Amino acid sequence: MxxxxxxxxxxxxxxxxxxxxxxxxxxxxxxxxxxxxxxxxxxxxxxxxxxxxxxxxxxxxxxxxxxxxxxxxxxxxxxxxxxxxxxxxxxxxxxxxxxxxxxxxxxxxxxxxxxxxxxxxxxxxxxxxxxxxxxxxxxxxxxxxxxxxxxxxxxxxRATPFDAAAAVADIDRFTGGMDALVARHRPALRLLDSVLGCNDPKGCDPGGVARLTPSADGQGIDLTGPIRTASGTAQVLLLQYAEGLPPSVGGAAVDGAMLRRLGELHAALFDVYSRSPYMAxxxxxxxxxxxxxxxxxxxxxxxxxxxxxxxxxxxxxxxxxxxxxxxxxxxxxxxxxxxxxxxxxxxxxxxxxxxxxxxxxxxxxxxxxxxxxxxxxxxxxxxxxxxxxxxxxxxxxxxxxxxx
CATH class of the missing domain: 3.40.50.1240 (Phosphoglycerate mutase-like)
Structure with missing residues (x-):
């Protein structure tokens, strides 16, 4: 390129x-x-x-x-x-x-x-x-x-005949399941903790249990856990860098190379919401x-x-x-x-x-x-x-x- x-x-x-x-x-x-x-x-x-x-x-x-x-x-x-x-x-x-x-x-x-x-x-x-x-x-x-x-x-x-249970099953097949998705991105999650710099050995992101379920109304899907929470934080770090704002919140300094690695967390969200065959x-x-x-x-x-x-x-x-x-x-x-x-x-x-x-x-x-x-x-x-x-x-x- x-x-x-x-x-x-x-x-x-x-x-x-x-x-x-x-x-x-x-x-x-x-x-x-x-x-x-x-x-x-x-x-x-x-x-x-x-x-x-x-x-x-x-x-x-x-x-x-x-x-x-x-x-x-x-x-x-x-x-x-x-x-x-x-x-x-x-x-x-x-x-x-x-x-x-x-x-x-x-x-x-x-x-x-x-x-x-x-x-x-x-x-x-x-x-x-x-x-x-x-x-x-x-x-x-x-x-x-x-x-x-x-x-x-x-x-x-509600423009398509969306079946939330079918969507969850297809996403699990595509990703290997939410635990596997989190495990693949564990290095990026640790990197995010170093960037946030809160110095808590349990991590800086609220995280929680990784779970994917049909939404209550059956018209969507609900995701909880580290990918759900960390993906937005990674995106905000990219946006504030692009915007010309200070590239750090007190932990490891953020530069272009760091953003690419953190961006894996934001990309992982699309493995759930838009990239499996059913969701796409x-x-x-x-x-x-x-x-x-x-x-x-x-x-x-x-x-x-x-x-x-x-x-x-x-x-x-x-x-x-x-x-x-x-x-x-x-x-x-x-x-x-x-x-x-x-x-x-x-x-x-x-x-x-x-x-x-x-x-x-x-x-x-x-x-x-x-x-x-x-x-x-x-x-x-x-x-x-x-x-x-x-x-x-x-x-x-x-x-x-x-x-x-």
Whole structure:
């Protein structure tokens, strides 16, 4: 993988793919002779302030947590700035390949952006839209703030025939069970204790008994234990680092390498909530069909973007069979502002193909207000290893894995 400064954004894709062909286990796919005609995107919101209770009550630290100037759960100014960097990089790339015009505003209807109804996703969509096409007042669609949107929260919306007992059984098969999940991440849990620095041999995180059960209403799952409690704390440490806040709460100093190791705890949460086959199928069921329609409708927008959450991005990657790998993050720990890009191409005969990639900024780049953006090609099992995937084959693979 390779990170490029802003002045090289126009050439970044060609250079990056060449580097990845040498350095990555995913071979770069040649798109010679093909024309890019559509891009469908699923993106996580940008850096936000911590959620209430994300660091569980009872978590002990050597020093108080840093104070945030941004209200709880909302997109921060630095988060908006990082999204703008990504939008400008995407714009340069898509202009260079003829998807978007080099000057002026995109044609009406050529860009469609929809976000979930939380304040942080709405603000993220707007920050991205403003930087993608400055002064063009791109429309950003969403439900009224706080209203459940089944596109992004299908379990809360009861949009699929979700069976909580079946979900728990599948998650246990996928993970080996909650005790095994905790055991695999015991080194990261010990590392988190050293970072929190409370100097209690019993640990600094409230932890508790690891247990996964159907929720009381049968429409979800409930997790208790060390992964549940430590995952939020690890995410807050990453967010405050990216935000430029003091990187320590009195224990071991936190840097980029430390964050990658702690990020395993946040990624482990997705092994429960979004990455098992059953959960991925249900979490992706509604936005997945939206994305398929966006790829196949005859006269759709050139860019169709959804802005949601880490559970959405991790579920889509798991459903399609690839890992989220990006500089600065643990494997399958979704990056703030990170996006899965599905690019549709056609040949001279009109046959359509797709390629997929994962576009991110590292925590170090966000913290430094740097312009580095990384694009990592990904491979979908069932598609050719080193060539674009025929659209009809990709759609069949995608649709077959979605829950009703």
């Amino acid at each position: 390779m990170t490029l400064p802003a002045r090289f954004h126009g050439l970044r894709r060609a250079w990056l793919l060449a580097a990845l062909a040498l350095a990555s286990p995913v071979a770069a796919r040649s798109t010679g002779g093909l024309t890019l005609d559509r891009v469908v995107v699923l993106m996580r919101h940008g850096v936000r302030a911590p959620l209430d209770g994300e660091v569980p009550h009872g978590t002990r630290t050597a020093r108080p947590w840093p104070r945030w100037s941004t209200p709880e759960s909302q997109l921060t100014p630095r988060g908006a700035a990082a999204l703008a960097v990504e939008a400008r990089a995407d714009h340069s790339d898509w202009v260079a390949r003829g998807l978007l015009p080099a000057t002026g505003c995109p044609a009406p209807g050529s860009i469609r952006i929809r976000t979930n109804s939380s304040s942080r996703t709405i603000a993220s969509g707007r920050a991205y839209a403003e930087a993608l096409a400055p002064g063009c007042a791109l429309r950003v669609d969403h439900n009224p703030e706080g209203q459940v949107d089944p596109l992004f929260e299908p379990l809360r919306a 199928a249900h979490q992706s069921a509604v936005f997945g069909r939206h994305m398929i329609a966006a790829l196949t409708e005859p006269h759709g927008p050139r860019l169709d973007m959804l802005v949601g959450h880490d559970t959405n991005v991790t579920a889509l990657a798991a459903l399609l069979g690839f890992d989220l790998v990006a500089p600065g993050y643990a494997i399958n720990d979704a990056a703030p502002g990170g996006a899965i890009l599905i690019e549709r191409w056609h040949n001279a005969a009109g046959k359509a193909f797709v390629t997929l990639s994962y576009r991110t900024q590292s925590p170090d780049h966000i913290r430094a207000r740097d312009t580095g953006v990384t694009v990592t090609p990904v491979h979908v099992p069932g598609c050719p290893d080193a060539a674009p995937c025929p659209l009809d084959r990709f759609v069949h693979l995608f649709e077959a894995r979605l829950a009703r």
